[in-house]
Amino acid sequence: MENARLARYEQALQFAERQVAAETERDPDYFPIYTTGGKWRHEGELWTDWTGGFFAGMMWQFHRRTKDPVWRQRAEHYSKLLEHRKLDRNVHDLGFIFLNTYLPWFQLTHDPALNEVLITAGRTLAGRFVESGQYLRSFVSVDSLFIDIMMNVPIIFYAAKQTGDQQLWQIAVAHCRTTRDRLVRPDGSTAHEGLFHVETGEFLRESTHQGRSADSAWARGLAWSLYGFSKVYALSEMEEFLSVSERNAAYWISHLPEDRVPYWDFHADLSEPLPWGPQKESSAAAIAASGLLDLAQQTKVPEKAALYRRTALEMLDALCDPEYLAIDTPGWEGILKHGVYHTKKGLGVDESVMWGEYFFVEALTKVVVDGK
Numbered sequence: 001m002e003n004a005r006l007a008r009y010e011q012a013l014q015f016a017e018r019q020v021a022a023e024t025e026r027d028p029d030y031f032p033i034y035t036t037g038g039k040w041r042h043e044g045e046l047w048t049d050w051t052g053g054f055f056a057g058m059m060w061q062f063h064r065r066t067k068d069p070v071w072r073q074r075a076e077h078y079s080k081l082l083e084h085r086k087l088d089r090n091v092h093d094l095g096f097i098f099l100n101t102y103l104p105w106f107q108l109t110h111d112p113a114l115n116e117v118l119i120t121a122g123r124t125l126a127g128r129f130v131e132s133g134q135y136l137r138s139f140v141s142v143d144s145l146f147i148d149i150m151m152n153v154p155i156i157f158y159a160a161k162q163t164g165d166q167q168l169w170q171i172a173v174a175h176c177r178t179t180r181d182r183l184v185r186p187d188g189s190t191a192h193e194g195l196f197h198v199e200t201g202e203f204l205r206e207s208t209h210q211g212r213s214a215d216s217a218w219a220r221g222l223a224w225s226l227y228g229f230s231k232v233y234a235l236s237e238m239e240e241f242l243s244v245s246e247r248n249a250a251y252w253i254s255h256l257p258e259d260r261v262p263y264w265d266f267h268a269d270l271s272e273p274l275p276w277g278p279q280k281e282s283s284a285a286a287i288a289a290s291g292l293l294d295l296a297q298q299t300k301v302p303e304k305a306a307l308y309r310r311t312a313l314e315m316l317d318a319l320c321d322p323e324y325l326a327i328d329t330p331g332w333e334g335i336l337k338h339g340v341y342h343t344k345k346g347l348g349v350d351e352s353v354m355w356g357e358y359f360f361v362e363a364l365t366k367v368v369v370d371g372k
């Protein structure tokens with residue numbers, strides 16, 4: 001790794017630390033989701049409450065790199081504020097909330113009480129399993145499967161491994177297979193949502209909430225799939241899931257625009273006006289970069305490993321440019337500009353979004369600390 005690149009990544013991480021520290025001082029104990037005009041606190045709708053683990057998770061990442069006890073203290077404090085969510089049956093996001101907080105905390109301390117939180121959250125998420133269709137239902141309704149859940153199902157694999165509970169394992173494997181067979185297309189692109197007949201479990205059709213159309217390729221959904229299947233492979237060692245992540249990666253890499261940051265949907269019509277047209281989606285780039293860094297270590301093919309890593313670093317380089325990094329944008333409270341939450345609802349469009357912040361920090365930390 002060249003020193004100039006490492007220095008740039010370290011500078012971006014230090015900027016991220018300043019932005020997160022400032023937010024904790026400005027608005028103690030608040031978990032921001034997306035900015036409006038660059039400001040975290042606003043009256044905008046949440047849609048669903050799923051992002052607390054990203055804010056606290058960045059604090060764990062900062063502590064991992066700096067060993068600064070202040071970051072650890074903040075990380076523990078904000079993580080504790082999330083503990084009650086382990087029994088939350090209203091969201092499908094318990095992996096996002098706990099794997100970025102209680103897992104690093106447990107790995108540092110080996111305190112069994114922290115592991116119990118992770119196991120309980122895994123069991124709670126498994127309670128969303130729909131027997132007829134063999135999937136974990138999304139937060140919107142019982143007939144709905146989201147691609148996003150691929151990033152959360154790892155907490156069920158984790159709980160199954162920790163407890164030896166075979167039923168948890170079977171639920172997690174079934175969910176991944178249904179997602180692979182119904183949402184991941186032969187070309188490696190993904191649908192955001194699948195709809196099922198609740199009684200018979202029959203798959204009815206593709207659908208979307210945040211993508212351009214049912215049959216388009218919402219950029220963040222594809223990133224969730226790429227990284228989610230890679231995480232599942234890491235936990236399960238089942239090759240069938242590695243090959244799904246690699247199929248996602250092939251689509252991702254061959255459809256990236258020249259500056260390496262995707263538009264919000266790979267089927268976006270760039271001649272249309274914003275927000276439908278050429279709107280960039282920095283958070284999808286950050287998620288995919290972090291996933292590709294892992295996938296580069298997992299693939300059995302050396303040429304693919306080199307391609308995944310090179311693409312991840314190119315995306316991170318682009319995100320470290322002040323066009324995306326808010327380092328030269330006075331008054332902007334986020335770290336990364338040009339993310340999108342929900343285009344149709346007009347939430348967080350061309351703004352900072354908390355998951356983009358987290359995965360950017362996570363990916364840079366993998367490079368700087370682990371030399372990935």
Ligand code: GLY
Binds near residue numbers: 050148210220341
């Ligand atoms: N998981 C919700 C989203 O990606 O916006």
